[in-house]
Amino acid sequence: MSSFAVFVGLGSAISLNKAIIENNVLGSAQVPYSSIQYEIVTFRRIFSVLDHNIVFLAPNPSTMIKCVIFDFDGTIADSQAVFISVYNQIAKKYNYRHIELEKLQHLRMLTFNERCRYLRIPIYRIPFLAGEFLATYKKELRQVKLFDGMKELLADLDASGFETAIISSNDKNNISEFLTDNGIHSLDKVYCSTSLFGKHKLIKGFLRKYKLMPDNILYVGDEVRDIVACKKAGVKIAWVDWGYDLKEAVMDAAPDYLISDPGEIITLVRAK
Known part of the structure; x- marks a missing residue:
């Protein structure tokens, strides 16, 4: 029997009933199911039948x-404890609001901009503070x-x-x-x-x-x-x-x- 392959587009499906399986594909092979359904949901998957054998090619690597x-x-x-410690050191230096543990849950619910407003940090200052923050963080790295x-x-x-x-x-x-x-x-x-x-x-x-x-x-x-x-x-x-x-x-x-x-x-x- 000559080989054939079916290429299926996105979202389509192929159903093969027991008669097709027995008569055209598997020959005398034993099939433990009354019917077999193959659903192919992407054009990258190929259902191929070659010389009486069903071969499923590997999914597309992409x-x-x-x-x-x-x-x-x-x-x-x-690093939460270290972050709070480092931030509070910087906050003391620049007169920003400190992070208190009892307020932490509230802060975790806020957006980034809302946190900055709550802590009284001008957003434009953050890039300038980053280097100082990370240098201080490094000193406490062993606590992370x-x-x-x-x-x-x-x-x-x-x-x-x-x-x-x-x-x-x-x-x-x-x-x-x-x-x-x-x-x-x-x-x-x-x-x-x-x-x-x-x-x-x-x-x-x-x-x-x-x-x-x-x-x-x-x-x-x-x-x-x-x-x-x-x-x-x-x-x-x-x-x-x-x-x-x-x-x-x-x-x-x-x-x-x-x-x-x-x-x-x-x-x-x-x-x-």
């Missing part, structure tokens, strides 16, 4: 997740902790063949030192920018440099601005609930996935 990109602070690193389950997740991703990277507004030297101190060596791509509003540009630059499509990426972050950046860059984002922003504050931004445990991330990417 639609597969190849790389998981992480935010750093609040996602990999539990790795979130439970993150080391195991990164090892699982590496063992499963996924690339991993970090895109952050922290300093690259801070991040590299933290990873080394915590015995994490598989995460070698670290992109940083002190701009709080340019993360989408970093993501797009990462895609260009490594010749990846947006569908090849899953971004993992904890803030509304991570979600906004991913929407601009056209990549999927998994928001984690152990970071800075509260769930109530991020739902309007519509993250693609909600994650409550690091182990859920490896399950998610394996299913894609």
